Amino acid sequence: MERVKGRSGMGAAGRGWNQLPERARTLIPATILILLAVLYPWYHENWLAEFTNVPVIINFPSVSTAVIVIVFVIMAVGLNIVVGYAGLLDLGYVAFYAVGAYTAGWLASGHFQQVSFHFGSAGISRDLNGIHVNVWIVLLAAGLLTALAGIIIGLPTLRLRGDYLAIVTLGFGEIVPVFVRNGDNLGGFNLTAGTFGINPIDSPGFGEGLNGAWGGLPVNFQQSFIREKLFFYAALALLLITLFCSVRLRESRLGRAWIAIREDETAAAAMGIPLMRTKTWAYALGAFFGGIAGAYYASFKSGAFPSEFYFNISVFLLCMVVLGGMGSVWGVVTAGSILAWLNVEGLANIGTYLKRQTPLDFEVAKYQFGIYGVIIVLMMLFRPTGLIPERRRKLEMEEGVQDESVYGASR
Amino acid sequence: MSEQTPPPERAAESPAPQPETQAPPQQQRANGGRDGVILEVTDIHTYYGSIHALKGISLQVREGEIVTLIGANGAGKSTTLRSINGLNNPRKGRIVFQGKDITNDPAHSIVKMGISQSPEGRRLFPHMSVLENLEMGAFQRTDRQNFKEDLDRVYALFPRLAERKTQRAGTLSGGEQQMVAMGRALMARPKLVMLDEPSMGLAPIFVERIFEIVKEINQQGTPILLVEQNAMMALDVAHRGYVMETGHIALTDDAKALAKNEQVQKAYLGMD
Numbered sequence: 001m002e003r004v005k006g007r008s009g010m011g012a013a014g015r016g017w018n019q020l021p022e023r024a025r026t027l028i029p030a031t032i033l034i035l036l037a038v039l040y041p042w043y044h045e046n047w048l049a050e051f052t053n054v055p056v057i058i059n060f061p062s063v064s065t066a067v068i069v070i071v072f073v074i075m076a077v078g079l080n081i082v083v084g085y086a087g088l089l090d091l092g093y094v095a096f097y098a099v100g101a102y103t104a105g106w107l108a109s110g111h112f113q114q115v116s117f118h119f120g121s122a123g124i125s126r127d128l129n130g131i132h133v134n135v136w137i138v139l140l141a142a143g144l145l146t147a148l149a150g151i152i153i154g155l156p157t158l159r160l161r162g163d164y165l166a167i168v169t170l171g172f173g174e175i176v177p178v179f180v181r182n183g184d185n186l187g188g189f190n191l192t193a194g195t196f197g198i199n200p201i202d203s204p205g206f207g208e209g210l211n212g213a214w215g216g217l218p219v220n221f222q223q224s225f226i227r228e229k230l231f232f233y234a235a236l237a238l239l240l241i242t243l244f245c246s247v248r249l250r251e252s253r254l255g256r257a258w259i260a261i262r263e264d265e266t267a268a269a270a271m272g273i274p275l276m277r278t279k280t281w282a283y284a285l286g287a288f289f290g291g292i293a294g295a296y297y298a299s300f301k302s303g304a305f306p307s308e309f310y311f312n313i314s315v316f317l318l319c320m321v322v323l324g325g326m327g328s329v330w331g332v333v334t335a336g337s338i339l340a341w342l343n344v345e346g347l348a349n350i351g352t353y354l355k356r357q358t359p360l361d362f363e364v365a366k367y368q369f370g371i372y373g374v375i376i377v378l379m380m381l382f383r384p385t386g387l388i389p390e391r392r393r394k395l396e397m398e399e400g401v402q403d404e405s406v407y408g409a410s411r
Numbered sequence: 412m413s414e415q416t417p418p419p420e421r422a423a424e425s426p427a428p429q430p431e432t433q434a435p436p437q438q439q440r441a442n443g444g445r446d447g448v449i450l451e452v453t454d455i456h457t458y459y460g461s462i463h464a465l466k467g468i469s470l471q472v473r474e475g476e477i478v479t480l481i482g483a484n485g486a487g488k489s490t491t492l493r494s495i496n497g498l499n500n501p502r503k504g505r506i507v508f509q510g511k512d513i514t515n516d517p518a519h520s521i522v523k524m525g526i527s528q529s530p531e532g533r534r535l536f537p538h539m540s541v542l543e544n545l546e547m548g549a550f551q552r553t554d555r556q557n558f559k560e561d562l563d564r565v566y567a568l569f570p571r572l573a574e575r576k577t578q579r580a581g582t583l584s585g586g587e588q589q590m591v592a593m594g595r596a597l598m599a600r601p602k603l604v605m606l607d608e609p610s611m612g613l614a615p616i617f618v619e620r621i622f623e624i625v626k627e628i629n630q631q632g633t634p635i636l637l638v639e640q641n642a643m644m645a646l647d648v649a650h651r652g653y654v655m656e657t658g659h660i661a662l663t664d665d666a667k668a669l670a671k672n673e674q675v676q677k678a679y680l681g682m683d
Contacts, residue, residue: 253550260536260547267534269498272522272551272599395538399581 037236040066041229058349063228065344070235071297072340074242076320076332078289083318084327084393085250086282087262088158089166092173094313096287098180099149100294101304103142105198107133108299122205123220135204139238139295146291147284154283158276161265170311177309192306199303203227204234222302231300238296242289246329249285258282259392312369316343319372323379325386327393335387343368447474449634450495450526450603455504455514457487457494464490465501466658472603472636477629479637479645479666481679482655488638489531491655492605495636496528497521509602523551525602529592529609531638537581541572544580544591548598557600565594568624586617593621597628604628605636610644622648642679646670654679 017025041063048060061069075097082090105111108121110130118126120134133141157168184194192198205220221230249255257278260268269275298304320339324331338346351364364371379386385394450472457465465487472478480488493499495506497518506514513521527548536544545565549558566573569590575583580591589609596604606625610618618641626648629635639645646652652669654662662675669675 256543256547257550259539260550263536263538264534266498267530267536268547269518270496270522270528270530270534271547271595272519272527273547274517274519392538395579395581399537 034240038233041232056350056353057346058353061341061345063232065341067228067231067235067300068297068344069337069340070232070239071293071300072317072320072343073333073336074235074239074293074296075290076317076324076336077239077242077246077329078286078293079317080286080321080324080327080329080332081246081249081289082282082286083321084325084332084390085255085262086258086279088279088282089162090169090283090286091166091311091314091318092153092169092171092176093286093290093317094309094311095153095173095176096146096150096290097294097297097313098176098304098306098309099146099287100142100291100296101298101308102180102192102198103145103291104135104138104201104295104298105192105304107131107138107141108135108202109198109200111193111198120207121202122207123223124202132202134207135202135299138202138299139204139292142295143288143292146294147288149291150283150285150287151280154280155276158279158283170314173311173314177306180306180309195306197303197305197307199305201298201302201304203299203302235296235300238292242292243329243333245285245289250327250329254278254281263396316372319376322376323386325389325393328386328388328390331386331388331390339372342371347371448472449474449509450636451505451507452491452495453505453507455491455494455501455506457490457499457501459490459499464658465494467504468494468655468658468660470653470660470663472634475629475632475634476651477625477635477637477649479639479649479652480655481639481642481645481652482661483679484640485657486655487658488655489607492528492531492607492636492638495521496526496605519551522599525600526605527596527599527601527603528605529589529596529607531607532611533588533592535580535588535591535595537579539580540577541580541583541591542576544595545572545576545598548595549600552600558598561598561600565597568597568627569594586613586620589613589617589621590624593624593628597633601633603634603636605638607638608640609637610639610641618644642675643670 020028044060044063049062052059054060075093078096079090079093082088082093108131110128110132112131113129115131116129117131117133118124119132120137121132122134124132153169153172157165157172160168180192181195183192184190184196203220203222205222206217208219218224218226218230221227221234224230257268257273260271260273261275261278265275268278316339320336321332323339324333324335347368348365351362354360354364385397389397448471450470452468452470454467454469455465456463456467468487468491470478470480470491480491482488490499494501495513497513497516497520500515504514505512508521508524508526511524513524516524536547539547545562549561552558571587572590572594575587580588583591593604593606593609596606609621609625613621622644625635625637629648637645637649646666646669649666652664652666653660654669654675662669662672664672670680
């Protein structure tokens with residue numbers, strides 16, 4: 001909170017703020033932010049949507065854009081557990097996104113035409129073939145299956161350290177999309193529908209009882225007139241759960257063990273921290289949230305396509321974490337929101353604006369990864385600890401940590 | 412290791428007063444092997460990659476003892492500790508602790524069995540506070556209710572740590588960092604403590620204080636395996652000693668006898 005003190009030009013208000021207990025200083029801004037987010041569809045519809053010629057950004061992000069932004073923020077918060085908390089550089093996070101999305105494809109679509117299995121599916125005709133499990137359950141299943149994938153990827157790789165781990169995760173991140181693209185004929189069995197992808201995927205909903213919809217809850221998001229809003233609120237709820245878990249995990253015994261491993265792996269082992277188990281937990285939990293986000297996104301777009309799971313998504317998510325400040329939940333949310341918005345429509349809008357206002361004639365969106373690269377380089381030069389640095393992580397960046405492999409020395 | 416030099420007045424302070432209250436008197440634990448042997452290392456061979464670092468080390472630690480391992484740089488003292496605590500499992504040989512074979516156990520289960528250590532170079536978590544470091548020492552323990560009791564015991568041994576419990580470990584002086592490292596090892600409620608060069612890089616006044624505390628910890632009932640380059644001080648507090656040379660045990664005897672041994676005096680105590 002030193003930074004707030006530094007700006008005490010705010011005078012009495014600033015001083016009063018500093019006297020509040022730490023808990024209040026965290027909770028008040030969080031509550032305001034949550035309220036702003038919850039009310040977004042309402043004030044967007046009634047107020048923000050009227051602006052269609054805002055300088056630079058042209059218009060405010062629509063509710064449907066906001067859904068995509070939230071999904072990416074959830075993934076970034078998940079990746080932050082792996083990279084920020086435990087200090088394990090993961091360049092293949094897109095694999096978890098893919099596993100989540102395809103789990104939704106398998107469990108909530110007509111992909112497996114040869115069977116007809118319905119379990120609590122909401123607003124889906126019983127006559128449809130395929131596996132149709134209630135999407136809420138699918139989200140959980142996707143999280144668990146992805147966590148399992150995280151453990152499977154983690155067990156052989158987590159003995160590696162630093163750059164080596166990054167390279168192996170990079171490899172896994174490449175294997176998954178290739179597997180998905182070629183998974184349409186596994187010994188005659190069509191698992192992933194190859195390049196076509198799986199679609200349509202069911203939407204979440206609350207289904208119908210004998211007397212119609214339960215307590216006025218929407219039967220199925222897809223068939224609702226306020227589809228975007230429903231997806232928005234559900235995404236927001238998922239994000240809040242993710243944030244809550246993420247913050248609680250950091251303060252937990254496991255979170256402390258992650259920090260210890262990040263600071264000094266050898267000392268952590270000497271304290272009795274089981275290295276493999278603790279790192280694998282980081283992988284599994286990080287993957288869990290990536291899987292949920294992937295499944296939800298697939299349900300929102302109503303499809304899972306192999307063309308989405310490229311390496312650049314992994315880097316993009318990593319950018320969010322680095323830019324926000326590794327280990328800092330609020331930093332990652334901020335940077336994730338900005339970058340995801342830029343990616344979805346921000347850059348295109350800025351390009352349009354530049355075209356209108358200046359003689360420059362080029363598509364800004366075409367240079368997106370160049371622009372992200374420049375942003376990252378500038379951040380590393382001027383604020384290497386991220387937008388909102390985590391206190392401890394900041395010290396580590398400034399003073400360095402012990403980093404020495406425990407394994408592999410003796411055999 | 413980012414070690415800051417302490418402010419001059421801190422280094423000049425006299426060592427903290429001896430705590431009056433001590434933990435309950437030691438109970439002779441009956442769970443050791445024959446003759447109260449708690450740790451038995453038999454002919455271990457440890458490698459770093461293809462480098463043969465330990466070429467058949469055997470040693471014993473009995474209940475209530477301070478055993479010291481002295482020798483020149485690179486003799487394999489720290490490697491011996493790393494072999495025992497599971498950071499570098501030996502390829503050959505056997506390590507038995509309290510009657511159980513722990514030769515190939517991973518580090519965390521060895522800590523859980525009751526061997527804790529203050530590692531070489533102290534290896535604190537520099538960005539955690541003193542208290543957080545001590546908490547990490549108790550990481551593998553599940554009996555939260557005894558935590559406070561052990562914390563008080565550590566603070567009684569090192570009153571300075573109580574004063575500095577919210578300070579970041581990386582900003583402490585070398586002597587204080589060593590205290591944190593030793594306190595952290597004790598927080599595991601160990602049945603055997605291994606100290607790796609506790610006097611390394613410390614001002615003479617701190618060195619004396621550290622060795623006093625080593626003795627005190629031992630008098631409270633914990634056997635200690637002490638690795639030291641400062642052979643004179645180590646043999647002074649220890650009951651028995653082992654002299655290591657390039658991966659072998661060259662000599663072993665009572666500490667008093669070793670201190671009088673001509674070879675040892677010449678090679679390690681700087682006497683003619």
